[in-house]
Amino acid sequence: MPGLLRGVARTAVVAGTATAVSNRVSRRQAGRWAQQDYAQQQAQQEYAPQQPAAAAPAAAPAAPSTDDEMTSKIDQLKELGELKAQGILTEEEFAAQKRRVLG
CATH class of the missing domain: 1.20.5 (Single alpha-helices involved in coiled-coils or other helix-helix interfaces)
Structure with missing residues (x-):
């Protein structure tokens, strides 16, 4: 046994x-x-070819509110932090993605 x-x-x-x-x-x-x-x-x-300024669309979509933008950024940063903690992202990749999210 x-x-x-x-x-x-x-x-x-x-x-x-x-x-x-x-x-x-x-x-x-x-x-x-x-x-x-x-x-x-x-x-x-x-x-991608750049559109001339005269060919801009007549009605631009409504910009998201500041609260929605901030919540979205925070969620993206949390996901990036989790990926880094799991070892999927390196420190350099994490920093690059963080800069992209924060603008």
């Missing part, structure tokens, strides 16, 4: 470790893909 328990315990430890490693790899890949998507969006915006 002790041999059986030892075998079950070893299997549980191996399975738990494999799951933890797999989850970390998945999170890291998702973070890298998100970073690549962000870089592609920035490149597209940089190379």
Whole structure:
């Protein structure tokens, strides 16, 4: 009986470790893909032709209220902090994203 328990315990430890490693790899890949998507969006915006001032839309959408803007920024900063704490974002990536959120 002790041999059986030892075998079950070893299997549980191996399975738990494999799951933890797999989850970390998945999170890291998702973070890298998100970073690549962000870089592609920035490149597209940089190379997109600029609209002349005369061709501006007639009615601009209403700007969000200051409270909504602040709440959104705080939520984004919390998410960035969580990603950094999980090891998905490096210190440099975190600082760059924080600057982007804060304007």
